[in-house]
Amino acid sequence: MFSSLQSLLWTVSIYVKTIWSTFFAKIVWPVVTDAKPVGTEQRNEPNFSSPEDVLAQIKAIRDDHETARLLQHLIETDGAGNWPPQASHGDAWPTALRPYHNIYLELAPSFPAKEVSLDNEINSKRCLEYRTHMRKLLHDRIDLSAVKAILLAVEAGDESAFPADAYNGFFACIALSRHAFRWGTIPIVKFAQKEKFIDLPLELELPWPFLHRRFGITSQGGNLTSNIICNFDKEEQIVYEINCGMPEIIKSAEYHFAHMFPAMEKLALPIYYNMIQSIICFGRGQRDACLDFLKTISAHIRYPLKVYYDSLVESKIPRSVWMSYVQGFQAWGAGEIIDGVYVEFDAVSGNQLPFFHIVDAFLGLDPYLNEENRFRYIPLSQRELSASLRKHSFRDKAKLAGDFEIETEMEKILKQIRVFRVTHRKRARPYLSVPAPERMIMTAGKSALESITIPNIKAAIEFLDIGLVKRLKETV
Ligand code: HEM
Structure with a gap:
C-alpha cells in the first residue's frame, strides 16, 4: 500500500516537473528575459577544443558582451596573447x-x-x-x-x-x-x-x-x-x-607548489569562455543554449580543481619542507609610512588565484578579498573581469524565475567549489602545523602573526581557520 502510494506520487511529480519545464521554457522564460520565441534562437554549441581554438573562440565573441571584451583584454595585455600569461626572461x-x-x-x-x-x-x-x-x-x-x-x-x-x-x-x-x-x-x-x-x-x-x-x-x-x-x-x-x-625533495616541492597555479589557469580558460557564453545566452533569452554552457562548466570544473587535489599531497609537497623552504619567501611582512600611518603589506597567497575570483563572481558570491587587498595584490585587468562577471551573474535571476534546471547546474558548480573549500581547510592545517623554530609564526598571505594574542602555532591556525570557515559558509 505504502509503496504503491509512493510510486504514484513519484509519477505525478515527474509529470508536474515535465509540464512545468515545458511551460517555463515556452511561456515564462521569454517573458522574464524579454527573449525571442523559443526555436528562433541561434544555438551556440559549447565546445572544449584545443587552447588555440579556445583563444580564437574568445576573440570571436569579444564584441558581443562586456565580459567577453574584458577577458579578451586580459589575454591580450596581461596574458601577452594567451592565458595563463606568457612570460619570457x-x-x-x-x-x-x-x-x-x-x-x-x-x-x-x-x-x-x-x-x-x-x-x-x-x-x-x-x-x-x-x-x-x-x-x-x-x-x-x-x-x-x-x-x-x-x-x-x-x-x-x-x-x-x-x-x-x-x-x-x-x-x-x-x-x-x-x-x-x-x-x-x-x-x-x-x-x-x-x-x-x-x-x-x-x-x-x-x-x-x-x-x-x-x-x-x-x-x-x-x-x-x-x-x-x-x-x-x-x-x-x-x-x-x-x-x-x-x-631534490625541496626543489620538487617548490616546483609542484608553484606549478599548480598556472596549471589550474590553463584548464580554466575554456571554462571562462563557457561562462561568458552562458551569460550572453541568458541575456539573449537563449535559455537552452545557456543551459548547455552551464552543463559544460559543471562537467569541466573538476579538472582545474583536480590539479589542486593531486598536487597538494605529501608525495609531491612534503610537509617537512613546505613551511620553511617554499612558503616563507613568498611573504613580505614589511611596510612604509603612508599619510603618517604605518602600512604593512603581505604578498603571495592562493587566495589571489584568478580562477576562484572568477568562479565566485560568476556564481554571484561577494569577493573573498576586501577592496584594499584586491587593489594591493590583484592586477587591474583581473579585477575588472571578476567585477563584470559578478555584475552579470544570473544565478539569482534564474532562481527567482524558478528555472530548476539552470539552478541545478549552478548548484553543481557551487558544490564543487564548496568541496574544494572543505578539502582546502583540511589540507592546509597540517602544513601550517609544522614547527619552523628559525622564524616567527607567519603565513605569506597574512604575513606576521606572532603576537600577544597569537602566541603559538595552534592559535595561529585557529585565527586563519576563521577566514576559511567564513568563506565556506558564504559559498551558498
Ligand atoms: C600548503 C599549502 C596551503 C596552505 C597551508 C594554505 C593556507 C591557506 C590559508 C591559511 C588561507 C586563509 C588565509 C588567506 O586568505 O591567506 C588560505 C586561503 C585560500 N587559499 Fe590556500 N593554502 C595553501 C595552498 C593553496 C593552493 C595551492 C590554492 C589554490 C590552488 C589555495 C587557494 C586558496 C584560496 C582560494 C583561498 C581563499 C579562501 C577560499 O577561497 O576558500 N591555497 N589558504
Whole structure:
C-alpha cells in the first residue's frame, strides 16, 4: 500500500516537473528575459577544443558582451596573447635590463641555507651578506637612466623593444629580486622578520612604480601573478628558483607548489569562455543554449580543481619542507609610512588565484578579498573581469524565475567549489602545523602573526581557520 502510494506520487511529480519545464521554457522564460520565441534562437554549441581554438573562440565573441571584451583584454595585455600569461626572461629583454636576470641567477646558489641555524647572529650575517652582494652587483651593473628610458618608452605606448611577454618576465624578475633582498636567505629568519622597513636598492625601487602602474597593483611585495605565474618559462619550468642547488625533495616541492597555479589557469580558460557564453545566452533569452554552457562548466570544473587535489599531497609537497623552504619567501611582512600611518603589506597567497575570483563572481558570491587587498595584490585587468562577471551573474535571476534546471547546474558548480573549500581547510592545517623554530609564526598571505594574542602555532591556525570557515559558509 505504502509503496504503491509512493510510486504514484513519484509519477505525478515527474509529470508536474515535465509540464512545468515545458511551460517555463515556452511561456515564462521569454517573458522574464524579454527573449525571442523559443526555436528562433541561434544555438551556440559549447565546445572544449584545443587552447588555440579556445583563444580564437574568445576573440570571436569579444564584441558581443562586456565580459567577453574584458577577458579578451586580459589575454591580450596581461596574458601577452594567451592565458595563463606568457612570460619570457633574460635574452628576450632590452639589453639594459638583462643584468637583473643575470644577477638573480648568479646569486641564486648562495641564497638557500643548507643547514638551518637557530643562532640569530649566524642568520643575520647570512642575510646581510646576501643583501650586500646583491646591492653591489645591482649598483655596478645596472644603468638606471637606461632602465628608466625603456620603462618610460613602454609607458608612452612604444612596446616595440619590450613586448608584453618580456614585460611579464621582467615583472617576475623584479618582484622576486625584491623578495630575495627582503629575506636575504631561505629559510627566512627572525632577524629579517623583525625588520619592518626595508631599505631596498634603488635599482629595485625604480622599476616598481612602473610595474605598479602597468598591472594596477599597489603592494611593496609581489603577488601570485608576479612571483608565481610569470615565473614560468614556455617549457613550464621555474626561471627564478628559491632553492637553487638544494636537495631534490625541496626543489620538487617548490616546483609542484608553484606549478599548480598556472596549471589550474590553463584548464580554466575554456571554462571562462563557457561562462561568458552562458551569460550572453541568458541575456539573449537563449535559455537552452545557456543551459548547455552551464552543463559544460559543471562537467569541466573538476579538472582545474583536480590539479589542486593531486598536487597538494605529501608525495609531491612534503610537509617537512613546505613551511620553511617554499612558503616563507613568498611573504613580505614589511611596510612604509603612508599619510603618517604605518602600512604593512603581505604578498603571495592562493587566495589571489584568478580562477576562484572568477568562479565566485560568476556564481554571484561577494569577493573573498576586501577592496584594499584586491587593489594591493590583484592586477587591474583581473579585477575588472571578476567585477563584470559578478555584475552579470544570473544565478539569482534564474532562481527567482524558478528555472530548476539552470539552478541545478549552478548548484553543481557551487558544490564543487564548496568541496574544494572543505578539502582546502583540511589540507592546509597540517602544513601550517609544522614547527619552523628559525622564524616567527607567519603565513605569506597574512604575513606576521606572532603576537600577544597569537602566541603559538595552534592559535595561529585557529585565527586563519576563521577566514576559511567564513568563506565556506558564504559559498551558498
Ligand atoms: C600548503 C599549502 C596551503 C596552505 C597551508 C594554505 C593556507 C591557506 C590559508 C591559511 C588561507 C586563509 C588565509 C588567506 O586568505 O591567506 C588560505 C586561503 C585560500 N587559499 Fe590556500 N593554502 C595553501 C595552498 C593553496 C593552493 C595551492 C590554492 C589554490 C590552488 C589555495 C587557494 C586558496 C584560496 C582560494 C583561498 C581563499 C579562501 C577560499 O577561497 O576558500 N591555497 N589558504
